Amino acid sequence: MSAVAPSASSARLRLDRVAWMLLPAAPFVAVLAAWAAYWQIVRPPAATLPSILAVVQVVGDIAGDGRLGANVLASLWRLLLGASLGILTGVVAGFATGLYRGISEFLSPLVIFFNAISGIVWLPLMIGWLGIGTALAVFVIWNTVFFIVFQNTVLGVQLVPEVLEQGVRALGAGRFETLRSVTLPGALPYILSGIRSGLGFGWRALIAAELVGAPSGLGQMIFAAGDYHRSDIIIAGCLIIGVIAIAMDRWILYPIEQRTVQRWGLITDAEKEGV
Amino acid sequence: MSTALAPSRAAPLAAPAGFLRMFSGFRVLLPFAALVVLWWTIKIAAGISDEVLVSPATAFAAFVRLVDTGVLAEYAGTSLRMIGACAVFSLAVGVPIGFAVGVNRYAARSCEGFLRFLQGVSGIAWLPLVIIWLGLSYKTTLAVVIYTLIVPIVFNTMIGVRTIPENYVLALRSLGAGRLRLATDVYLPGALPSIVVGLRLGMGYGWRALIAAEMLVHSGGLGDLIFSARTFNQIDRIIVGMIVIGCLYIIVDRLIVQPIENLTIARWGVLRK
Numbered sequence: 001m002s003a004v005a006p007s008a009s010s011a012r013l014r015l016d017r018v019a020w021m022l023l024p025a026a027p028f029v030a031v032l033a034a035w036a037a038y039w040q041i042v043r044p045p046a047a048t049l050p051s052i053l054a055v056v057q058v059v060g061d062i063a064g065d066g067r068l069g070a071n072v073l074a075s076l077w078r079l080l081l082g083a084s085l086g087i088l089t090g091v092v093a094g095f096a097t098g099l100y101r102g103i104s105e106f107l108s109p110l111v112i113f114f115n116a117i118s119g120i121v122w123l124p125l126m127i128g129w130l131g132i133g134t135a136l137a138v139f140v141i142w143n144t145v146f147f148i149v150f151q152n153t154v155l156g157v158q159l160v161p162e163v164l165e166q167g168v169r170a171l172g173a174g175r176f177e178t179l180r181s182v183t184l185p186g187a188l189p190y191i192l193s194g195i196r197s198g199l200g201f202g203w204r205a206l207i208a209a210e211l212v213g214a215p216s217g218l219g220q221m222i223f224a225a226g227d228y229h230r231s232d233i234i235i236a237g238c239l240i241i242g243v244i245a246i247a248m249d250r251w252i253l254y255p256i257e258q259r260t261v262q263r264w265g266l267i268t269d270a271e272k273e274g275v
Numbered sequence: 276m277s278t279a280l281a282p283s284r285a286a287p288l289a290a291p292a293g294f295l296r297m298f299s300g301f302r303v304l305l306p307f308a309a310l311v312v313l314w315w316t317i318k319i320a321a322g323i324s325d326e327v328l329v330s331p332a333t334a335f336a337a338f339v340r341l342v343d344t345g346v347l348a349e350y351a352g353t354s355l356r357m358i359g360a361c362a363v364f365s366l367a368v369g370v371p372i373g374f375a376v377g378v379n380r381y382a383a384r385s386c387e388g389f390l391r392f393l394q395g396v397s398g399i400a401w402l403p404l405v406i407i408w409l410g411l412s413y414k415t416t417l418a419v420v421i422y423t424l425i426v427p428i429v430f431n432t433m434i435g436v437r438t439i440p441e442n443y444v445l446a447l448r449s450l451g452a453g454r455l456r457l458a459t460d461v462y463l464p465g466a467l468p469s470i471v472v473g474l475r476l477g478m479g480y481g482w483r484a485l486i487a488a489e490m491l492v493h494s495g496g497l498g499d500l501i502f503s504a505r506t507f508n509q510i511d512r513i514i515v516g517m518i519v520i521g522c523l524y525i526i527v528d529r530l531i532v533q534p535i536e537n538l539t540i541a542r543w544g545v546l547r548k
Contacts, residue, residue: 027386048407106306107306109306110307123502207399211403226407239396241396
């Protein structure tokens with residue numbers, strides 16, 4: 001009896017752990033099951049709702065003939081260009097502005113206004129100026145990322161306690177050395193959380209921009225599929241867009257942010273939760 | 276020197292409040308005045324044609340015309356009603372869902388990844404499919420914006436409920452509180468700051484999704500206004516539309532979302548960035 005009890009409870013414990021591990025899959029399974037059941041019972045036309053199998057097949061098809069790869073690469077390339085430009089200019093301008101209170105106060109109404117119209121609102125004007133293509137998408141991403149990174153950098157720079165800067169200066173550090181060893185690390189957590197949310201907005205803006213005006217890319221792929229009522233391609237495209245967004249956040253941005261937080265330990269609870 | 280400085284420093288303090296407000300309003304408008312001057316200078320100095328960039332005066336004339344004919348009010352009204360309806364609906368439905376998911380740790384664990392995934396697929400990506408389902412109508416826009424708004428609200432409500440220390444719940448329970456009492460006295464106040472964070476993020480995403488959807492659905496709204504103006508190359512209309520979009524968003528954010536946030540922080544004292 002006494003030998004059975006622990007083994008039974010440990011078996012239950014193991015079962016609990018397995019169930020715990022499997023839980024995140026539950027909603028996905030539920031949605032797929034509902035989809036399959038609905039499709040079996042109602043048999044909607046393929047243009048309205050394709051079967052799960054059709055979507056899986058179409059992923060294989062477009063991956064096989066290279067369309068998927070080309071479109072994913074086109075979108076990622078634009079994101080890389082636009083986001084690096086946005087981060088670079090945002091951080092540099094943010095530092096220049098954050099260090100001088102007068103300039104940042106003068107600029108802040110402009111920044112608030114242009115942040116409110118950042119991204120796709122520029123599309124109609126920019127289609128005329130830049131034409132349809134990579135330049136347009138890159139502009140839209142730059143525009144989106146810049147203002148978020150800029151605002152966060154200014155905030156980060158201004159929140160570095162002045163006493164730290166003065167301390168390093170008193171020990172004989174020059175202006176550049178102070179910037180490098182105090183201001184930059186102090187502002188880095190804010191800059192990184194700005195980059196993280198900037199990329200979230202940027203990826204959305206890119207998809208929207210590609211829907212409206214681009215010769216290639218994931219957004220264009222699903223938009224063109226809409227014209228032919230190919231809902232299998234649309235659903236496949238949406239799933240891929242989601243997977244890429246999550247992969248970027250989980251494996252690139254989150255680890256970088258965490259490492260910085262651990263090293264410099266300056267972050268609010270809201271950001272810790274990955275909100 | 277110091278005697279000369281002292282009175283001038285004291286002067287603004289003694290000035291009436293109206294003057295101070297005028298001065299701060301001037302400070303806000305000054306950068307925009309500088310921008311308009313820059314815009315006008317570039318327009319004249321580079322000799323840019325009206326096909327590419329109109330002058331501020333032409334844009335203002337277009338603004339007056341759009342207001343006079345009532346076009347602007349109608350398009351802006353459509354957009355504002357849309358975002359308002361979506362925000363109210365998303366809060367009314369999203370917060371209870373977030374509570375239901377958040378109170379149970381198994382439910383929370385199972386939904387977290389799913390919600391993250393939904394947030395990764397931006398609402399606007401579903402637009403082509405929703406157009407097939409609901410047609411080119413306001414219903415399509417509504418569906419896309421609600422999707423965009425509700426996901427961050429559910430997610431953040433859930434996170435908010437999860438971060439409430441369990442002791443508060445246990446304490447109230449041991450004093451005999453029922454489920455309803457727990458919801459109103461522990462979960463709601465505890466999760467409110469997080470809900471507001473979700474609302475703010477959702478409004479940021481949602482407003483942009485609304486404009487993008489209006490551009491493609493063509494059934495009214497400011498996005499439709501500026502995108503249709505593109506077809507006829509009416510740069511003046513595009514610029515007026517952009518300025519109105521920016522101003523409306525700032526007004527919505529400052530007048531509605533931020534006061535709620537300030538109220539929450541002031542009342543429950545959970546400070547977030």
